[in-house]
Amino acid sequence: MLHSSSSRRFVLRSVAAAMALAGLGSNAFAQEVVKIGYSGPLSGGAALYGKNVLTGMEMAVAEINADGLEVGGKKVRLELVALDDKYNPAESAINTQRLVQEHKTPAVLIPHSGGSFAVQTTNERLGVLLLSYTSVPTITARGNKLTIRIPPEFTGYVEPFTRYAMGKYGKNLAIANADHDYAKAWTAAFKPAWEAAGGKVVAENPMSYNRSTDFYSGVSRVLAAKPDVMFIGGASEPTGLVVKQARELGFKGGFVIIDQAKMDEIAKVTGGYGPLEGSIGVLPLVDDTRTHAKDFVERFRKANPGRDPSSEVSLNYIAVHATAQAMRLAGTTTDAHAIRAKMNEAYRSLPAKYNVHDIEGIDEKGGTIANTYVATVEGGKVKQVTLRELVSK
Structure with missing residues (x-):
């Protein structure tokens, strides 16, 4: 009886210790999950284009998570939430609202001008940063305070x-x-x-x-x-x-x-x-003969056998790295205005490994600058x- 009671106390102490260690472990490794949104063509005639954009984003997120992202003293893990808009601007706007309301995305990437224009009607009210992959100058000329134009204007x-x-x-x-x-x-x-x-x-x-x-x-x-x-x-x-x-x-x-x-x-x-x-x-x-461009091509080919990266891959890859860097500099993953305010510094401070196209920063309207x-x-x-x-x- 005494042996049984002692055994029971030992087991209970062991369970309590294990639970305590588990609790410590979960606190030590707890990460805030931040979701980046994407609304672009993943079906239909423009599906290959949309998937190239998404591949660049996925590659950046994998690297950011592997390197470790810390924002405001918290460890952060990025996740992508991708929705198909079939290249339809109306769907882009609906998807963006869904991404913000259901997934709390602080930033959404739209890879076409029509969708970007549609999202600009609501993104400031929703408090979401629009990462617009289009070189149409009008995107940033409109004065939207939460828009970044990813490529330099055509x-x-x-x-x-x-x-x-x-x-x-x-x-x-x-x-x-x-x-x-x-x-x-x-x-x-x-x-x-x-x-x-x-x-x-x-x-x-x-x-x-x-x-x-x-x-x-x-x-x-x-x-x-x-x-x-x-x-x-x-x-x-x-x-x-x-x-x-x-x-x-x-x-x-x-x-x-x-x-x-x-x-x-x-x-x-x-x-x-x-x-x-x-x-x-x-x-x-x-x-491209630049060292960091050649390095990027090699890394992409290793991760995607039989494929070559296009600028849709690389420019959106850079944009996601810059967004994570801006979060780090702003000390927030939720305040889109604060993140937007740090995007110029983010682009300028990116390591060459990630800044494949030598983006020099962004202008006062939110468009990227580069010696293309x-x-x-x-x-x-x-x-x-x-x-x-x-x-x-």
């Missing part, structure tokens, strides 16, 4: 692209880009700049890149005007088909390619960079050059 490409293409090939331009809103915004900026530089628009025939796989009739129509340069671009694959079919129809001039289309992805359609001779567009990340690298194709090979170098020539 208008920075217009003058150097014009100067390069006109100087190399001539003054006659054919507009044959896509017909969606973003391509229209590019056209609205590029056409008057080309004409102001002394050029002439000899043909204008935007095409439905997202709904067609045969562009011979549209390309033939603009080539009949004998252009020196074709202004093209939309999603990468149909842009590649436009290039391929233009060459097959005998076009010998150059291409100005809007930043939505990626040269390395175009080259997979055209059978290499040869058909892209004389083109100017966004520098493929895989061709672009690409020209000369002799069938990609040549890396900065916009500032092109403008200074």
Whole structure:
């Protein structure tokens, strides 16, 4: 009986000790879970684009959690909550409200201008930071106090692209880009700049890149005007088909390619960079010679065998790292205004390993600033050059 009683007291003491240790352990390793929202296309024709954006975000979150994030003296673990908006702005707005109300997300990333504009009608009231992946300048020109534009605005490409293409090939331009809103915004900026530089628009025939796989009739129509340069671009694959079919129809001039289309992805359609001779567009990340860019490509390929990262991956990867850094600097994971106030410092203080595109900071309106690298194709090979170098020539 005495032995049984002693045994029972020993077991109870052991259980109590174990519970105490468990309690200490849970306190020692307790982490605040902070959720970052995403609303973008994960189905439909733009699904690959949306998934590339999400992959960059996921890669950043994995690294931040592995490194350890501490905010205001608390250990923080980030989680992503991704919702499909099918590239529909109305769905973006609904998803954002859901992300804030159900998941308390202090920041939501939207990878298209239409969705970003829709979210801007409510994000200040909801107290959520909008991370907008679009290079349309209007996103930050509106004065929304809780918006960050992730890529530099596309208008920075217009003058150097014009100067390069006109100087190399001539003054006659054919507009044959896509017909969606973003391509229209590019056209609205590029056409008057080309004409102001002394050029002439000899043909204008935007095409439905997202709904067609045969562009011979549209390309033939603009080539009949004998252009020196074709202004093209939309999603990468149909842009590649436009290039391929233009060459097959005998076009010998150059291409100005809007930043939505990626040269390395175009080259997979055209059978290499040869058909892209004389083109100017966004520098493929895989061709970026900077040390930290090459390191990022290697890390991405290791985590995603058989895939190459695009700028959709890398720029949104940087944005999530910058947001975590801003939380650290602001000492809060919940106050979107305080986080927004530290975003410039966050970008500027990111280690080069994470700042793949050398983002220099953000301007007073919330747009990122960088000496952007672009690409020209000369002799069938990609040549890396900065916009500032092109403008200074």
